Amino acid sequence: MTSTFFTYNKGKVIQALRYHFITRKEIKIMMILVNVFAIVAAALFFMKEVSAVSFLLSSFLWFALMISFWFLLPLIIYKKSDTFKDKFKATLGAENFSIENERGSRKWPWTAFTTSMESPHFFHLYFDTRSFFIIPKDAFKAEDLHEARKILSTKIRH
Template sequence: MTINFGYDKKQVIQALRYHFISKREIRIMIILVNVFAALALVLYALHKITPTAFLINSFLWLLLMISLWFVLPGLVYRKAATFKHHFTMYFDDNDFTLEHSKGKRSWPYTVLAGYKESPHFFHLYFDERSFLLVPKSACGNSEEVSRLRHLLMNKVKGK
């Protein structure tokens, strides 16, 4: 199977959000911050904390959510030159190859620690922090997307 693709900025930002929020430590942090915010609201309603303390807590909550949702994915997108290039990718029975105008590189499926699927991409993880985004839109139709999904399910050990 061969696919050609470039990256759409909005879709990449959404995929990066998915990547960050799927991390266990980020999810735990979001839950704890939201519990803290709810507790601050209850304490403010019961007049146990001052309005200033409640506003500071609300400001910090808002700052964290903006950072996770907008700033962090935007920084990663701007830093990675990868998202501005065009690629051709080949999926065979034993390996997959990523080709660019400056060269190409092949990997056996065994190097992948896992993969995830988001609305617009397959995330191929080499390790906890290194991954490739393969756009579903590069596949010609839903049948090719399904074929790629089944290939990854059969060849990649973890999900």
């Protein structure tokens, strides 16, 4: 069993949210398609097959999607969620994961999580493809971080 107290750092949370978005299959596919579309539009523009307005519109679409996934979406989610402003105690036990703060506590059996992922600053515990909980890795001491990885890898598939 491993317990830790933590708060969230805004910059690191926004980075974790970016990581979440760009690892989603549907967003990867959309980004690839938009990039291919932008490359084709540029090639057609340079071959004089499309007008400058068409090329500029496709470029604007590319910039708008990249800015929304990289800046707007993570910032909007961060601002909407009060969770990132609380102080928590997380416990990774043998049978369940529990979290508590000043307002209460909650336990989930490990089977409630469908998958987990490790990003540069967080452990992401997924309930489904859209719902997840993040635990800062810097909340753990070095020896506890290894234990947390071990618990997560044995209790939740990756």
